[in-house]
Amino acid sequence: MYSTSLLSLLAVPLTALAFPTTSLSTRQELESLHDKYVAAGKQYFGTIADEALLADEQNVGIIQQVFGQLTAENSMKWESIQPTLGGFNFAQPDVLVDFATANNMLIRGHTLIWHSQLPQYVSDITDAAELTEVIETHISEIMGRYVGKIFQWDVVNEIFNEDGSFRDSVFFNVLGEDFVRIAFEAAKAADPDAKLYINDFNLDSADNAKVQAMVTNVNKWVAEGVPIDGIGSQAHIAAGQGSAIPDAIKALAAADVAEVAITELDIADAPAEDYQQSVDACTQEPKCVGVTVWGVRDNDSWRPGTNPLLFDATGQPKEAYNTLVSNL
Template sequence: MNKWWLVPLLSGALLTLGCNNNGSAGNQPAEDGLADKYQSHFLVGTAISSWQLMSPKKDYVNLVCNEFNVYTAENAMKWQRIHPEPGQYKFDTADKMFDLAEQCGAQIIGHTLVWHSQTPDWVFEDDEGNPLTRDTLLARLNDHITTVMTRYKGRVKGWDVVNEALNEDGTMRDSPWFRIIGDDYLIKAFEFARAADPETELYYNDYNLNKAEKVAGAVRLVKQLEAAGVKPDAVGMQAHYSVFYPEIEEVEQSIQALIAAGVNVAITELDVTVLPQPETVEAGADIASSAEYEERLNPYTDGLPDAQQETLSQTYEALFSLFLKYDAHVDRVTLWGVDDGSSWRNNFPVRGRTDYALLFDRNSQPKPVYHALKRLIE
């Protein structure tokens, strides 16, 4: 995990930990982590929460340094966090992720510049609360993209420029961006991003891209952006999956469709829930969806039985085998969280459940699925 940029070393707790040459924190060489095992095929990353960045613990830093070679801020770089008020930018939490990445010799994914969610209402309104004009919102969008990307220019592998612009049928989502600017808001966002940093990679990112209609919509967006001269470098498949769905053939067909469109594929937010899906909520990652808590929807509060551990391992093995099959075009697999305790799946789509969606348990110890993925590559 070689360092590829230089930033000031992190002060305080992280500084005292240090990293050795293979990217692990501490003085003793660590066993090869997951990223080391897969380094000739694709990057293996993780999403890091704001509280993990602001209150790092040594064991956590050791794990992140040793196991992953590309980091995504779970929330710290979203508009709501980094640009909460007009003219006010808060970079402190995001800066800590760059410090951690430098210390660990890891790369950074910028997430995300344009999204309908976790964006303050003021972005779309004038001082009287009325919707902005197209030109005013475009100017506001350009300012945000340029300011954020310029701060981290040369230090980011790539940016999720636009997140979740599609409906499930592949049509454009009726977001404030779409209503005020029009369907060319993606083109404008990619143009602003390319102007801000001509060298970084630019991505479109969405969930449920295993569905044929939705991936067809993503292919259409790629073609529109290409025609406008701002073709994405990759499309991000979020991959919030379950041990029950989707069929692996669906995922493969979507990867094939995106490759045929001329872009690489990034697996950007991978997790695999073992819990039942509420009947009232469509499978996916629409954070506006939710269901009431019921005991039957939370069956593993005392731990995950061996049979379910094995099913989880088999699901991850099937997915990683598929990603390896297309490793000429799948350049990154990012897990959406570090361990089960920090996974958003504990609270989506039902709050207060106990899920086991990641590779490390609530004590940050490797689970059977972790060892299965290591054996897969040996």
């Protein structure tokens, strides 16, 4: 079921949107980072959304002007999309997919297998055969619904500890590392044309043990025939860390995968230099296909009080946005 406000937004062209008087009512035109990045040879420059953000006119206006790809923020996570066994809830992800499709935007699916935001019924499974079936059904149902519409999926998310060991989770505890193969094979069967990613955070320095573990394990899995197409680096970083991102992206790109991406970029206090360094890291790496920033305006960020995004709480572009526009 779609909200009346969202349906009206989908039917109204950008030029007809009435933006709040504190922001884009000045009729300030924003330049598209997506168009500039595509012109630079990349596939996309994107952001996140879900139903609530797409019901906000200001947010929609910025998205339509600036970005060319949408990632589901929470609506495709397990507790949201299958809160009870066999009880799939597609209402919210349908809103995102329909909006992106109507606006000719690419879509990233996030995320299929993750230890967090997980219903208790999954965490309670102790039998390997049962968990395998639950994983395969979960992935088949979700990806099958959106086959041909979502071009990249984060199949497994945040599976390594900082020292490179496997994170404690129901998936690893019951199935060992074989859950990775199970998930990727199910994803490949559900949508053979989608690009399938392993995604993680703190992959922001080439020297990090997690980076080394990611590359080593991905190379092993690929050699064993696991259909991993890409590695996603979340890049939730602090000011001053942007300078390390280029070497980190190169280290990840050295793995036996077809592509890499920066998937969840946000930077505390949004320093323009760090944003530029992070985006440059992808620009300069041939395997890097795009950048996704984890939100539009600071007031919508999952990192409250850090002001990590390209637009402030009133929807005004910040220095980091202007710098990217100029340098791209």
